[in-house]
Amino acid sequence: MASMRAVFLTGHGGNEVVALDRRPMPVRGPGEVLVRIRAAGLNRVDLYMRDSGAGITHRLPLVMGLDGAGEVVEVDAGERRLARGQKVVIHPGLGCGRCEFCARGEHVLCTAMQFMGEHVDGTLRDYASVPAQNVFPMPEGYDFAEAAALATAPLTAWRMVFTKANVRPQDSVLIFGIGGSVSLSALQLVKMTGARAFVTSRDAEKRARALALGADAAIDSAADVAREVMALTGGRGVDVVIENVGEAVWPAALRALVRGGRIVTCGATSGDQPAADLRRMFIRQLQVLGSTHGTFSEFADLLAVCGRGQFRPHIDSRFAFDDIHAALDRLASSAQFGKIAITLPDAP
Incomplete structure (x- = not known):
């Protein structure tokens, strides 16, 4: 079975439960987009999931990370909005698409809402397969770390x-x-x-x-x-x-x-x-x-503002994939001013 590198939780505690090792490659399903992740970001919930994850339904091992940006690797032949090789940013909220809240465009209120990095595998891995509706073109002039930083906090x-x-x-x-x-x-x-x-x-x-x-x-x-x-x-x-x-x-x-x-x-x-x-x-x-997170429509509005140069996220620091423990320590210290970014090198 093909594998990839990923940062994942093996238990709950401190950095000793955060592993950087190989995990199975995701299998792209119909309507999904396979994205090669080039940068991710850390959020306070990453510490919460590492420490206990109490109250959030999840199974271990769990790939960490909500923020992610990268390049489209595979996409359905009939997809009109996204193309192979396109630079994209991932919205990490996965709604059911059927409840009354999803039907009115408020999928962040979905009765079966799941977030990548909390309920299901997240973005701190070489590849992620996510529904096409969760994948948005990156704003022009942004690097991958800046684009990934938009997905949760902003x-x-x-x-x-x-x-x-x-x-x-x-x-x-x-x-x-x-x-x-x-x-x-x-x-x-x-x-x-x-x-x-x-x-x-x-x-x-x-x-x-x-x-x-x-x-x-x-x-x-x-x-x-x-x-x-x-x-x-x-x-x-x-x-x-x-x-x-x-x-x-x-x-x-x-x-x-x-x-x-x-x-x-x-x-x-x-x-x-x-x-x-x-x-x-x-x-x-x-x-x-x-208030929690944001809808697809709100994300599109934010990305449009970014594309016009009216907003740019502040990056506190950039850590290599291999330095995930140091990045988590930086987040835990509360010394940061802005987003802590994780950059992923070419997949071996």
């Missing part, structure tokens, strides 16, 4: 900023935890609209870098964030909060919002059981919006 931020929060030029937006790819992408997208953006971080260097990228203010997370926001907005508060930290920042996030403001959350790295503060929520008529 797409998640796009849905949060535009679909959920509907950020407008006159808005002010508070973004927690700048440095992570979702928060950094949200900053870039918010500034693209012309809105004001305030960011938080405990790291002075990250705050400085965010200011250089256009943030209107950068707040030390160790400070009273809500008080700082009120000072910046003349006591009014922000229209929107973008956050993926969860429990640790929730009280400050709610107190920082203007009456009628909206908070969009896509994660809970510090815990998922914050005090609800219901009295504040109903008296001030706050809107709490959950």
Whole structure:
């Protein structure tokens, strides 16, 4: 049986369960595209899957990775949108295509939703076979690592900023935890609209870098964030909060919002059981919006903006395939500012 190289989980724990070895080649089915992966990227969920994967249905061994870009190797003869040799980026969300949510174009709400690198084999391998609907042409002028970086964090931020929060030029937006790819992408997208953006971080260097990228203010997370926001907005508060930290920042996030403001959350790295503060929520008529990843339509919109040169993901560092453990350590340290990319050499 033909084989390929892959990074996969053999168990749960630390880097000792992350193997780089050979796995069987995928078999392309009808309607699928076989892609030679040239670059991938890391996300916080990769650490979660390595550490425990609790609550996510999966089987071991499991190939890691959600982000991926590469070249089309095989495609159905009747496929009109994609061609052999074309440079492409993969959308890692696999919907059933039949439920009510898929039928209305919201496949990220699919009742049987699966993500590559979580429920099924991911992108950290030489080859992946995925449904043609999940494969999109790369934006012009992008390298493979930059294209792969679009597939999860910027797409998640796009849905949060535009679909959920509907950020407008006159808005002010508070973004927690700048440095992570979702928060950094949200900053870039918010500034693209012309809105004001305030960011938080405990790291002075990250705050400085965010200011250089256009943030209107950068707040030390160790400070009273809500008080700082009120000072910046003349006591009014922000229209929107973008956050993926969860429990640790929730009280400050709610107190920082203007009456009628909206908070969009896509994660809970510090815990998922914050005090609800219901009295504040109903008296001030706050809107709490959950968000996860993005649809095919939203991905197409993001790629179109990238193709026009209006958005480019920030790459923190690039690691070779063989250095996957060092790349995971970099992610676990939370020292990164942007996406950690993995580059794959020619398949042996």
